[in-house]
Amino acid sequence: xxxxxxxxxxxxxxxxxxxxxxxxxxxxxxxxxxxxxxxxxxxxxxxxxxxxxxxxxxxxxxxxxxxxxxxxxxxxxxxxxxxxxxxxxxxxxxxxxxxxxxxxxxxxxxxxxxxxxxxxxxxxxxxxxxxxxxxxxxxxxxxxxxxxxxxxxxxxxxxxxxxxxxxxxxxxxxxxxxxxxxxxxxxxxxxxxxxxxxxxxxxxxxxxxxxxxxxxxxxxxxxxxxxxxxxxxxxxxxxxxxxxxxxxxxxxxxxxxxxxxxxxxxxxxxxxxxxxxxxxxxxxxxxxxxxxxxxxxxxxxxxxxxxxxxxxxxxxxxxxxxxxxxxxxxxxxxxxxxxxxxxxxxxxxxxxxxxxxxxxxxx
Ligand SMILES: NC(=O)c1ccc[n+]([C@@H]2O[C@H](COP(=O)([O-])OP(=O)(O)OC[C@H]3O[C@@H](n4cnc5c(N)ncnc54)[C@H](O)[C@@H]3O)[C@@H](O)[C@H]2O)c1
Ligand SMILES: [Zn+2]
Numbered sequence: 001x002x003x004x005x006x007x008x009x010x011x012x013x014x015x016x017x018x019x020x021x022x023x024x025x026x027x028x029x030x031x032x033x034x035x036x037x038x039x040x041x042x043x044x045x046x047x048x049x050x051x052x053x054x055x056x057x058x059x060x061x062x063x064x065x066x067x068x069x070x071x072x073x074x075x076x077x078x079x080x081x082x083x084x085x086x087x088x089x090x091x092x093x094x095x096x097x098x099x100x101x102x103x104x105x106x107x108x109x110x111x112x113x114x115x116x117x118x119x120x121x122x123x124x125x126x127x128x129x130x131x132x133x134x135x136x137x138x139x140x141x142x143x144x145x146x147x148x149x150x151x152x153x154x155x156x157x158x159x160x161x162x163x164x165x166x167x168x169x170x171x172x173x174x175x176x177x178x179x180x181x182x183x184x185x186x187x188x189x190x191x192x193x194x195x196x197x198x199x200x201x202x203x204x205x206x207x208x209x210x211x212x213x214x215x216x217x218x219x220x221x222x223x224x225x226x227x228x229x230x231x232x233x234x235x236x237x238x239x240x241x242x243x244x245x246x247x248x249x250x251x252x253x254x255x256x257x258x259x260x261x262x263x264x265x266x267x268x269x270x271x272x273x274x275x276x277x278x279x280x281x282x283x284x285x286x287x288x289x290x291x292x293x294x295x296x297x298x299x300x301x302x303x304x305x306x307x308x309x310x311x312x313x314x315x316x317x318x319x320x321x322x323x324x325x326x327x328x329x330x331x332x333x334x335x336x337x338x339x340x341x342x343x344x345x346x347x348x349x350x351x352x353x354x355x356x357x358x359x360x361x362x363x
Contacts (some may be wrong), residue, residue: 131181180264
């Protein structure tokens with residue numbers, strides 16, 4: 001069992017604890033009771049997580065209102081949110097409610113957003129069950145739902161009051177989702193911690209076998225790195241942008257594939273693109289890129305742009321990036337493994353469009 005504390009702006013929640021362990025789900029309910037007392041509780045999960053047995057393990061036999069959403073991104077919208085809020089009202093819940101999110105990033109994002117808006121804000125406990133959610137979405141306080149036009153069109157920064165990571169829940173996750181979510185761990189290592197990168201390189205077999213003690217260490221390092229960045233820049237004014245490494249081109253590829261590629265798969269290709277830009281700009285060499293390509297390759301995620309997504313489509317999507325200034329975004333680059341390249345104090349830097357086009361041509 002490992003523990004971390006994350007500090008958040010005082011006007012929000014002050015700080016919260018992250019607990020990481022194996023097969024801890026059965027003891028989490030008692031901990032929630034002791035932290036929050038006998039206030040109203042409301043659990044949000046999805047049908048796959050419920051079917052996999054994690055819901056039963058969490059609160060065997062207790063009479064708690066539960067909302068089970070249909071699995072997948074298509075549930076992360078305002079219609080589901082309204083149904084959740086109405087179910088909370090029907091359960092006579094008040095402002096002292098604690099929402100408990102048990103699931104992947106979709107459940108975490110919508111449950112966090114429901115908690116942010118229900119009666120002007122109630123507490124939320126995140127219990128992430130995917131590699132992506134345990135590395136990324138459950139920590140940091142970003143919540144939201146999609147509109148029919150774009151992802152996370154509605155949202156709020158709403159920090160959890162506690163996070164419980166049970167790496168044993170990952171045993172039931174399908175292999176493709178499992179591998180794709182691990183790309184966020186590779187990203188964390190590349191931007192913040194060379195030792196963590198070496199740890200990933202030398203423990204990939206154990207990670208892919210889902211060996212619990214190694215997964216606990218991976219979860220711990222992810223949380224430590226993300227917490228540090230989020231504490232320094234909670235609302236993404238500058239430093240937090242480093243977590244977008246590989247994501248500018250990654251998002252374009254994800255979108256360009258019509259979401260055929262999972263987020264982590266598209267980001268893996270985006271990380272390779274960032275490595276190629278680094279070489280063009282004299283910030284890296286092919287030896288370093290090969291090291292990164294090897295880890296991602298062994299994870300079994302794609303490292304090449306699908307041939308059916310054209311360069312011009314990608315450039316058009318990149319120009320629409322929500323972080324663009326004058327229709328062109330800045331890029332997060334590293335100058336060595338574990339260190340983001342900064343220019344004039346900025347964690348995301350200018351890269352000319354023709355250089356990005358050249359790299360996309362080779363990707
Ligand atoms: N808030 C943030 O900071 C942040 C960061 C990154 C991503 N996100 C969001 O996260 C979402 C993606 O999250 P995700 O990749 O976890 O996807 P997801 O929540 O859709 O989960 C992936 C699939 O795995 C299933 N599943 C989840 N846990 C399982 C388990 N233990 N056993 C068996 N099946 C299980 C789900 O039902 C789903 O089918 C996106 O909406 C993205 O926008 C948010
Ligand atoms: Zn991501």
